[in-house]
Amino acid sequence: MSEPTRFGGRGHTDDLMSFLSASPTPYHAVANTAERLEKAGFRQVAETDAWDGSTGGKYVLRGGAIVAWYVPEGAEPHTPFRIVGAHTDSPNLRVKPRPDSGAHGWRQVAVEIYGGPLLNSWLDRDLGLAGRLSLRDGSSRLVNIDRPLLRVPQLAIHLDRSVSAEGLKLDKQRHLQPIWGLGDNIRDGDLIAFLEESAGIAAGQVTGWDLMVHSVEPPAYLGRDEELVAGPRMDNLLSVHAGMAALVAVSGGDLPFIPVLAAFDHEENGSQSDTGADGPLLGSVLERSVFARGGSYEDRARAFAGTVCLSSDTGHAVHPNYAERHDPTHHPRVNGGPILKVNVNNRYATDGSGRAVFAAACEKAGVPFQSFVSNNSMPCGTTIGPITAARHGIRTVDIGVAILSMHSARELCGADDPQLLARSLAAFLEG
Template sequence: MTGLLRDLDAYISTFAAFVTAAPTSYHAAHEVSAQLTAAGFASHAEDAPWEPLAAGGSGFVVRDGAVIAWRAGSRVSATSPVRVLGVHTDSPGFVLKPHPDFRADGWAQAGVEVYGGPLLNSWLDRDLGIAGRVVTRNGVECLVQTGAVARIPQLAIHLDREANSGLTLNKQRHVQPVLAVGDSAEGVSVAGLLSEAGCAGGSGFAPDEIAGADVRLFDTQPPQRIGATREFFASPRLDNLSSTYAGLVALLETEPAPGTIAVLAAFDHEELGSETRSGAAGPFLADVLGRLRAGLGATRDEEAQALAASWCVSADAGHSVHPNYPEKHDPNVRPLAGRGPMLKVNANQRYASDAHGAALWTRACADAEVPTQEFVSNNTVPCGSTIGPITATRLGIRTVDVGVPLLSMHSARELAHVADLHGLARVTGAFFAGA
């Protein structure tokens, strides 16, 4: 292993910069593509022809907030299997509604809609920015990101003496952020704030030029190493930028096994169920793999052979045992932060792992010299799901579900162990290399 895969401290530092640069799925896809471009990967447009894939060839394609990248090993052929790391770029939170500006009792506020399943209380009393993409009337798309311009204020305990006995938040009434107050609220608008921030590339637009916007709130507090020995990493969007960045670094720094194609598939909208054009349930991955296979001259029979020999590792954040809520976890399987990325198992196929997947994952961890552990739910606490079962169903490809153990999943600020974050990247590199 080379570079960041060898150096934990450097990896965590660059991961922090990646998270900061990726407040939304659109920014994440852009940042991934920028790093791939800098490394010599060729950008492909979906509405243009693609050059045939050759040994050692690499490239990527972006679809909205999703990006798929690939790197071919030596001796690739029409029957070469793919080794896919499947991840997602989106995180739970709040999306700005159409016509978001309104006034209430002298306050300028913005109307927001809940995206996915965030821990609502974790977003209270944080310094929030607005980020995403806007499309102008002439069809130009801009990535935008403001500074700290908003806050969702909690009601003082003097006005709700029972708040510490049970806080209940109404998703319509209690989570609308404030932007300004009094005389300064006059003329304040979301469009104006976005216009003032301008495009990520440096160009600008007037507020009345915005024809469409996909923008959301984000926590402006940067990621940070914390803890008595600085072993913890506190950060927004660890679910699931932890897996996205692990896959990016592994793809950049690992030579794929001869006769294979390494693929990073970073989808959007996993937190909503993935049923979108850029989600795992959509056609994006199948479209890309089909075009790569066509460039290798594959017949239908050869394509079926290749998929039968292929693998997908679905990497998404999981749960560390929580010291304050031990009863929420299985009494015997107790994954702990710092003891390695997890193999995620579920008898009802909420995760796609099976015995063959467990064997593949064990080999990759051994090759990377990274410890691993297992996660299974308490029978009284149903688990969530991932893109793993979706990808297995969509493509018929063998799939195994894994992930970094977290505390505070779906909080505005989650917590991981630095060794687990780095370990996932190392194991992904071993997977791409043919473990």
């Protein structure tokens, strides 16, 4: 099967848009990924159980993170891994421990800023509420109110004439608390009681929550020829979806490596958690896979030494209105293929040998790729790439897809780039 056929061209992008809509939180993204892997023959393994060395597809879930891998027939304990790394979280507004607030006849929800969102993009937008509810019996339940429920209203220009001259200035504490109704009798527990009723949970059973706001506007094709896609959480569910599709596509083959998808939570605030890239999850899964196949510490060292990770995250396409903010000789364009991200100060993990690995995968897949480097006068962002390389001693390469409006409630990418990324990832996983 040819690469374009395997990923269905625009059909892959159609599926990405469905995935984005169904995944308003990291917990939903992980659940949807697991469901798709199950349909492809993968089976969940519990971290608390003993593992065996059997062949086939397996995955581990932990909160908003998932690690999935496929053990080919005849894989040795020292067989290296090929890893696609990504993250499931996006900058947004998250509900505080005491969520019920309000003033002057308005009911509001108290929220905290997660990551580095473009704050203005959350104003005057129809918002839903989704996340994970922890119950009194120790279980948890996903909830998704995917309808217009909340809104962060912007102040009318008549009441702030300075905004035209001085620009919009938002106080993170005072100006971003959404409204969700009317009333003066604000009681602790109103929001959670509403969510219990919506989810069919008995009153008083929710004792903890991880809830976040999301735009309910669905992804859409955009442009004269519909060559663009606008949608939420492309940073970085676009990479999670492409990595999942690539892993499923290569599984079942006679592979020289063990292909892995590692999608972490908490990248947007530093990755330091049990489900983040700076936590022990990936290393634990890889080591246990080696030992389950009868391997020793020497086999583990050999496997890790031959392992390569592609850290896939979105990057910046050249912006037509702000081209001076980009490096003058590096202008990644949407629909130009995936980008190779380079920073000599190791904000990205790519070096020359890593470039060669990615170039070979793109050549095998028949996919063009572009290079991204920051303007020397601008600070450079970072990814899970350097963290993965440093924590596990694994050769890592930073790549991704070029987009506009990164960290907005609604981002923009090229309609062809998602399947081009998936094709390059599949070629990489196949070796």
